[in-house]
Amino acid sequence: MKIYLNSPHKWLQNFPFKKKKSHKYSRGQLIVVGGEKEMIGATLLSAEAALRTGVGSVKIICNRKTLPIYSLKFPSLLKKEINTFKQFKNFVIKNKNSSFLIGPGAGSNPTTKKKTIFLLKEIENVIIDADALTCFKKDKNLFYKLLDEKKIITPHIKEFTKIFPNLKNIKSNKSKIIEASKIVDCTIVLKGSTSYISKKKKLIINNSSTKELAVIGSGDVLSGIIGSLIGKKKLNNFDASCAGVWIHSEIAKRSGIGLIAEDLIKELKPILKKLYGKFTRKRSGKKS
Numbered sequence: 001m002k003i004y005l006n007s008p009h010k011w012l013q014n015f016p017f018k019k020k021k022s023h024k025y026s027r028g029q030l031i032v033v034g035g036e037k038e039m040i041g042a043t044l045l046s047a048e049a050a051l052r053t054g055v056g057s058v059k060i061i062c063n064r065k066t067l068p069i070y071s072l073k074f075p076s077l078l079k080k081e082i083n084t085f086k087q088f089k090n091f092v093i094k095n096k097n098s099s100f101l102i103g104p105g106a107g108s109n110p111t112t113k114k115k116t117i118f119l120l121k122e123i124e125n126v127i128i129d130a131d132a133l134t135c136f137k138k139d140k141n142l143f144y145k146l147l148d149e150k151k152i153i154t155p156h157i158k159e160f161t162k163i164f165p166n167l168k169n170i171k172s173n174k175s176k177i178i179e180a181s182k183i184v185d186c187t188i189v190l191k192g193s194t195s196y197i198s199k200k201k202k203l204i205i206n207n208s209s210t211k212e213l214a215v216i217g218s219g220d221v222l223s224g225i226i227g228s229l230i231g232k233k234k235l236n237n238f239d240a241s242c243a244g245v246w247i248h249s250e251i252a253k254r255s256g257i258g259l260i261a262e263d264l265i266k267e268l269k270p271i272l273k274k275l276y277g278k279f280t281r282k283r284s285g286k287k288s
Contacts, residue, residue, distance in 0.1 A: 001178055006197070006206040006246050011239040012279055016229060018054055027056025028231040029098040032224075033115060033132075034062040035105020040069055042105030042130070042220045045261050047077055049224030050101075052268040053247075055231075059098075061091070088115060092122055101227045103129030103154075104220040110135070120146040125230045125237065129154045129223040137162040147186040149199070152230070152237050154189040154223050178203060187238045189226070191219055195245050199238045206242075209249035210259075217261025222248045225268075247271055 004010065018027070030050045035043040047058045059078035062070050067081050082088050092100075100123050106112040113135040119126050133155050136143035140163055147153070153163075160176065161168050164183065170176045177190045181198045190196045193211055197204040226244035229235045235243060251267040252259060 001181070001198075001201050001203050003203045003205065006204045006208070006242050008243075008246060008275065008278055009282075010204075011235060011243045012275070012282060014235055014239065015243060015275065015279060016054065016234040017276055017279060024056035026233075027054060028234065029057045029059060029095075030055045030224075030227045030231075031059045031061065031095060031098045031100050032104070032227075033100065033102040033106060033119075034060045034066055034070070036107045037065050037069070039105030039107070040066055040073075042217065044070070044074055045217050045220040045265070046101055046104045046224035046227070048074065048265050049221040049268065050228040051076070052265055053225050053228035053272065055228035061088070085111070085114060089118060092118060096123060097232070098123075099125040099127070099227055099231045101127045101129065101223055103127075103132035104223060106131040108135045113139075117142075117146065120151065124150045126150070127152045127154065127223055127227050127230075129219065130159065133159045134162050137165075140165070144184050147184045149185055149187075150237060151186040152189065152226060152241055153184075153186060154191060154219065154226070154241075156191045156219060160190055174203075174205070187241050189222075189241050189245060191222065191245075195249075197238070197241045197245060202238065204242050206245045206249060208246075208253070210252045212255065212257060212259035213248070213252045215260055218248075218252075218259075218264060221261055221264045247275070250274070 032047050050058050061082050062079050063083050070079050100119050102116055108131040112131055116132045164180050167176050167179050177196045177198045187199045195206040226240050229240035230237050250271045251264050254267050255263045
């Protein structure tokens with residue numbers, strides 16, 4: 001397996017910055033499967049992070065109980081009220097060209113599992129995080145079969161152990177993700193103070209982070225950033241994951257001690273500006 005350190009020069013050339021001719025339709029759409037009423041904060045963190053990073057629009061799938069809350073908390077988000085699985089299926093089929101994120105605040109339950117299975121079968125670009133991972137802890141082989149090269153999973157170590165229980169006795173996270181890459185054919189983002197991004201025979205190590213990311217909601221922000229970067233005329237799913245982890249880490253370092261998830265979103269703009277500076281200097285041939 002080829003192993004590298006995460007660095008912008010590996011993905012910066014193709015980073016999907018907005019252009020003069022860009023419009024919301026050319027920037028793609030991320031659809032976030034909304035969480036339970038008690039956990040809509042996770043969904044909102046992912047959605048806002050995606051919008052800040054540059055996706056054209058974000059639409060949250062909500063229900064009659066959560067729609068008023070989303071409308072009040074974040075007016076610029078698009079919302080779709082869906083109350084049955086049949087409605088969910090019809091909506092997904094009509095939006096096959098969008099990228100989907102499921103997991104943040106979803107609840108680890110049979111309904112989340114059913115929705116995740118359908119998305120994995122019908123949609124090309126899907127990010128599976130949090131509860132959408134752990135709902136497969138007793139059906140991991142089915143989960144493995146549904147994953148392909150266009151899918152991204154973003155577990156922290158506790159979630160990773162639930163979906164790869166046979167690897168729990170391997171000591172290092174680096175060795176764990178190498179072995180997991182032999183089992184599934186997707187991009188894996190194993191989150192931690194050192195994060196690992198793997199796909200088939202490639203492994204990227206991101207060790208320029210901070211312990212301050214060990215806080216509730218930070219993973220939801222990361223999944224939103226990654227979700228913004230995938231899709232047509234954007235980064236491939238592996239590079240998007242590497243870019244997302246790098247941006248996430250840079251924001252955390254800038255925020256410093258006392259970081260909470262909302263701080264990550266506040267600091268997204270200056271980090272993206274810094275990244276754009278690197279991009280323009282690279283294109284002009286100047287040293288960054």
